[in-house]
Amino acid sequence: MLKIIALCANGMGTSSLIERKVQGIMDALGVEATVTHASLGTGKTKAKGYQIVLCSNAFVGDIEAADLGDTKVIGVKNLMSDKEIEKKMKEYMDDKGIKYNK
Secondary structure: OEEEEEEOOOHHHHHHHHHHHHHHHHEEEEOOOOEEEEEEEHHHHHHHHHOEEEEHHHHHHHHHHHOOOOOOOEEEOOOOOOOOHHHHHHHHHHOOOOOOOO
């Protein structure tokens, strides 16, 4: 099971919406995943407990500056784009050898 956290500046609207988007994408791909959301500040301290951190490209540097171990930070240009999020998730899963519905 993948553990994914979606981050936005305040951890309210945008990250909550992204959480639901990502969960829907992972469900459609047939991949078991637990998706949650948080603010950027909280996310930096919690990120190490997740396999994937999903955020805006603008926050990638801030998050990567934290000691995350094996956690993968995935930045996206358009957080409202299901297509871009799905593409990035597939790239991650391909890299890790995780099978999903094509």
